[in-house]
Amino acid sequence: MQFYLNGYAPGDPDVRGEKLPETVDVLIVGSGPAGVLLAAQLSNFPGISTRLIERREGPLQVGQADGIACRTVEMFEAFGLGQKLMREAYWVNETVFWRPSKADRIRIERTGRVQDTEDGLSEFPHLIVNQARLQQYLLDYMRQSPTRLEASYGLDFVDLKIEAEGDYPVVVTLRDVARHSETVVRARYVVGCDGARSKVRDAIGAVPQGDFANHAWGVVDMLATTDFPDIRLKAAIQSADEGNILLIPREGGYMVRLYVDLGEIDPANRESFRHTTQEQVIATAQRVLNPYTLDVKSVVWFAVYQVGQRVSDRFDDVPAELVASRLPRVFIAGDACHTHSAKAGQGMNVSMQDTFNLGWKLASVLEGRARPQVLRTYTVERHAIAQGLIDFDKEWSKIMASPPKDPMHPELGGVDPQALQAYFVRSGRYTAGVATHYTPTTVLTAEDTHQHLAKGFTIGMRFHSAPVVRLADAKPMQLGHAARADGAWRIYAFADAKGERLRALAAFLNDAVDSPVRRFTPASADIDSIIDVRAIFQASHREIGVDHLPAILLPRKGSFGLMDYEKAYCPDLKQSSDIFDLRGIDRDQGVIVVVRPDQYVSNVLPLDAHQDLGAFFGRFMLDARTVDESMGYWVRK
Secondary structure, three states: OOOOOOOOOOOOOOOOOOOOOOEEEEEEEOOOHHHHHHHHHHOOOOOOOEEEEEOOOOOOOOOOOOEEOHHHHHHHHOOOOHHHHHHHOEEEOEEEEEEEOOOOOOOEEEEEEEEOOOOOOOOOOEEEOOHHHHHHHHHHHHHOOOOOOOEEEOEEEEEEEEOOOOOOOEEEEEEEOOOOEEEEEEEEEEEEOOOOOOHHHHHHOOOEEEOOOOEEEEEEEEEEEEOOOOOOOEEEEEOOOOOEEEEEEOOOOOOEEEEEEEEEOOOOOOOHHHHOOHHHHHHHHHHHOOOOOEEEEEEEEEEEEEEOOEEEOOOEOOOHHHOOOOOOOEEEOHHHOEEOOOOOOOHHHHHHHHHHHHHHHHHHHHOOOEOHHHHHHHHHHHHHHHHHHHHHHHHHHHHHHOOEOOOOOHHHOOEOHHHHHHHHHHOHHHHOOOOOOOOOOOOOOOOOOOHHHEOOOOOOOEOOOOEEEEOOOOEEEEHHHHOOOOOOEEEEEEOOOOOHHHHHHHHHHHHOOOOHHHHHOOOOOOOOOOEEEEEEOOOOOOOOOHHHOOHHHOOEEOOOOEEOOOOEEEEOOOOOOOHHHHOOEOOOOOEEEEEOOOOEEEEEEOOOOHHHHHHHHHOOEOOHHHEEOOOOOOEEO
């Protein structure tokens, strides 16, 4: 038995190193939250070759981010992972606020307690779970997907160049970390999810812009005993002179995370904070918590970091002056294009939203369903969101790092604890992840001409789920949970009072030559694989017979032509308000709500706007009747 021919490699010599293919459709650099979510989404497409590389020797095991916004749980439900995530996570139900005692300002006292997430914001709660566990869910999902995708560890990105021609124009050089050897991979597209010091970002010449770090924090995951009464509640704690703490209970019932204020960074010695020890951070926390005790039994993870807010000038390889003449081939996501503090819990969540936005667009272009120009919308949409995040984080970080205002000495400045609590409540929709709003600056988002027909489904914002009953089997469920991370668009047709317009729409979608369903779905594919049509009737599920449903709502699918009975829904009349009332649907006229594969509302139209519906999809999709499927995926002729 011979080995080590190309250098020493640690580990079992019977486990041979994986050789990457010479060409791939999508090469993802970095297996953080953004990278694994993108890989998980693309793993659903057998015709797309995807590779995920990571310089580390294996998956993340401990530490880093932990906050999961409501919107992120909604997104995970599209992968079938929402319930699993909720079972393991800590639920952030309430947040408490502590400030210096009015009596002596030496001790702290509780000054407020609020519900963490407002009622009706989402069907899911705000969660806390280790980033490593969240990533493992997605790695497991990839492994069980149609492509059985696995991450490739121990491979570091070196550089790339983009050639003017060729099917695989992005030439990427990678280095085997253990063997110190280099290899070249050609890709159609590359996505850099490789963190704040992104080499992919540097390779495409994108430039981070914004403020350098000016404040330092220590973070400790610990197992401890304490008499602090709110140890199992999220707590914002202000002390008079020792700094501030953000306390986050962790999953499992025992662990807790403390973000401890370490003060301003010395401009003359910007790296000095890195020498702060975990013992020093814990000692500071113990002083802040006075008169309560904190006896740390075990430190699970410790880090110190600096707070700075920066966003890259662009999120792809095309300079602004060339946007009209070049299509993007390389993208960056997550910390590679925006960095900020951890206190608002936005970093991991916004990073995954980046690639949830990008993934379906890459799949649509690679499978020939959409024009390549769709890829330009990634930078347009996500750069605006990232800039909004930076602006929010600047204000939130300033408030969290400020000392409490002393009523006896208002001239010293600081933040009033009641103002901190009020700002937290006002920011709830933002921190829950549901404030994202794509404006009609791209072909994917329509003007709000008919928004009055569905006031609760704002164009450009995420599709806000609501309770319904599935007609065929009387199952109570959330309408939004019917959508999967499969790259398909959704048409939700809400019935008019008489039901006549809905049936006319159903006939058009099923039978008309210019139906977008027929026009953009290849003959060999299931009828709902590109545009998935679902209807919500106004009557009770007991008043409508399945045998009277239009054909588009009973599609025959698969090799046996079996009937899908899960396309029709009715209001859940056991609820105090049904979905028509909850989402402001015009009961007389009904409405069409068009939803993107990443769950954002793209258009709201009258039920009889058949031609407008087809024209909307025609702005960015390719006619399947002119597509060649001989290669296993679609290629535009």
